[in-house]
Amino acid sequence: MTRVIHTGDTHIGYAQYHSSVRRQDFLDAFGAVIDDAIDGDVDAVIHAGDLFHDRRPELADLLGTISELRRLDDAGIPFLAVVGNHESTRGGQWLDLFERLGLATRLGNEPTAVGDTAFYGLDHVPVSRRDDLDYAFADHDAEHAALVAHGLFEPFAYADWDTETVLSESTVDFDAMLLGDNHTPDVAQVEETWVTYPGSTERASASEREGRGYNLVTFDADAVDTADSDDRVAIRRRALDTRPFVFVEVDLREGEGESRVRERVREYELDNAVVLVTVTGGGDPVTPAAIEAFATDEGALIARVADRREIEQNAEVDVSFADPEDAVRERLNEMALSEAALDVDEAVRAETVPDSNVRDTVKRSVEERIEDLDAFDRGGAAGDDDGGAADDGDNVVAAEGNGETVDDDIDDIDDETGTGNDDGENEDNDDDTKSSATDGQVSMEDYL
Ligand SMILES: [Mn+2]
Numbered sequence: 139m140t141r142v143i144h145t146g147d148t149h150i151g152y153a154q155y156h157s158s159v160r161r162q163d164f165l166d167a168f169g170a171v172i173d174d175a176i177d178g179d180v181d182a183v184i185h186a187g188d189l190f191h192d193r194r195p196e197l198a199d200l201l202g203t204i205s206e207l208r209r210l211d212d213a214g215i216p217f218l219a220v221v222g223n224h225e226s227t228r229g230g231q232w233l234d235l236f237e238r239l240g241l242a243t244r245l246g247n248e249p250t251a252v253g254d255t256a257f258y259g260l261d262h263v264p265v266s267r268r269d270d271l272d273y274a275f276a277d278h279d280a281e282h283a284a285l286v287a288h289g290l291f292e293p294f295a296y297a298d299w300d301t302e303t304v305l306s307e308s309t310v311d312f313d314a315m316l317l318g319d320n321h322t323p324d325v326a327q328v329e330e331t332w333v334t335y336p337g338s339t340e341r342a343s344a345s346e347r348e349g350r351g352y353n354l355v356t357f358d359a360d361a362v363d364t365a366d367s368d369d370r371v372a373i374r375r376r377a378l379d380t381r382p383f384v385f386v387e388v389d390l391r392e393g394e395g396e397s398r399v400r401e402r403v404r405e406y407e408l409d410n411a412v413v414l415v416t417v418t419g420g421g422d423p424v425t426p427a428a429i430e431a432f433a434t435d436e437g438a439l440i441a442r443v444a445d446r447r448e449i450e451q452n453a454e455v456d457v458s459f460a461d462p463e464d465a466v467r468e469r470l471n472e473m474a475l476s477e478a479a480l481d482v483d484e485a486v487r488a489e490t491v492p493d494s495n496v497r498d499t500v501k502r503s504v505e506e507r508i509e510d511l512d513a514f515d516r517g518g519a520a521g522d523d524d525g526g527a528a529d530d531g532d533n534v535v536a537a538e539g540n541g542e543t544v545d546d547d548i549d550d551i552d553d554e555t556g557t558g559n560d561d562g563e564n565e566d567n568d569d570d571t572k573s574s575a576t577d578g579q580v581s582m583e584d585y586l
Pocket residue numbers: 147188222224319320321
């Protein structure tokens with residue numbers, strides 16, 4: 139018998155809402171899983187990718203992660219993992235560093251035996267490169283086999299990876315696929331194979347409304363295997379105690395405004411919670427910042443207000459051509475650029491933003507907008523099953539993809555602003571000087 143914890147999508151280093159408290163929450167959630175692994179004396183912790191939120195975790199996050207892995211190692215519990223799309227770098231993987239330190243095993247085509255189960259790994263592979271995959275895995279002589287993989291697999295929402303193809307083309311028969319990437323926990327059977335996501339361990343977006351947790355998976359050759367049920371693989375869900383999120387929906391009627399919103403917010407337990415308020419309906423205009431300040435005064439850790447009502451704005455633009463900056467602004471208005479694009483333009487041109495800070499300013503602004511999208515436009519898409527999934531699903535995938543595109547685009551901006559001027563002055567160009575061949579990414583060769 140083999141008993142393992144199956145977790146993933148830890149997203150360590152994610153300063154959600156630009157909050158250092160939230161950043162610590164993501165690391166703490168990993169610590170809580172490690173606690174349970176040690177207390178429960180499991181045979182291994184299986185991590186299905188996205189241990190880190192991005193490919194450049196900060197030193198504090200790396201040190202925190204290493205401390206957790208060391209606790210697990212001291213307890214004699216192996217940590218087996220694959221690489222997710224968020225943390226993947228082109229120059230080598232952080233997981234290789236942990237393996238080099240003796241704290242992790244990077245799963246791949248060769249089996250890693252734990253008890254009577256052989257574990258294999260399949261890192262995240264972009265859609266464009268999946269046709270080249272041959273799913274060739276080396277033989278094993280264990281009772282069971284499991285494939286640990288990162289990607290959006292059928293039959294779950296937003297899937298772009300065909301599970302039947304993987305299973306039929308694989309040279310090993312898998313009893314289970316232990317997955318990461320989709321942050322919504324779920325279990326299904328595809329032909330004879332159990333397929334499951336444990337979900338993320340902290341809410342990485344406001345659409346993740348359900349409680350967070352992980353899987354406890356037991357492989358037992360002696361368990362009953364009948365036509366009706368296969369108990370040889372048992373997947374049980376375990377809950378994690380995470381940061382409270384409070385979702386407040388306020389539908390304003392004629393004559394109602396900010397005081398009604400406050401009244402509704404006050405109905406909830408706000409202490410140390412992330413409070414997300416959505417305003418719909420009619421009524422008077424409200425000032426989101428004032429409501430957010432009210433919620434934090436009442437004890438909330440973070441508050442965000444999204445006003446979904448369409449409010450007409452008839453403000454006339456009065457442009458003075460004496461100021462060329464104003465002329466540019468007017469022209470930009472005519473171009474009907476998105477607000478996000480205008481923010482980027484503003485950051486690039488503003489005299490108040492020094493050239494060396496353009497990258498960070500743009501990144502922050504774009505991240506804010508993505509968070510707003512996450513929080514409200516996607517509204518409950520991934521977390522619940524209340525219909526409209528197909529439409530929302532696209533948004534989820536798009537938002538995930540955007541996260542990386544943004545980073546890449548910012549690298550491009552960085553490269554452009556970095557070339558002509560201030561050679562050496564720009565701190566953010568460190569990465570470029572380290573490994574210019576890898577497009578501004580930190581190369582693991584720099585560390586190994
Ligand atoms: Mn993820």
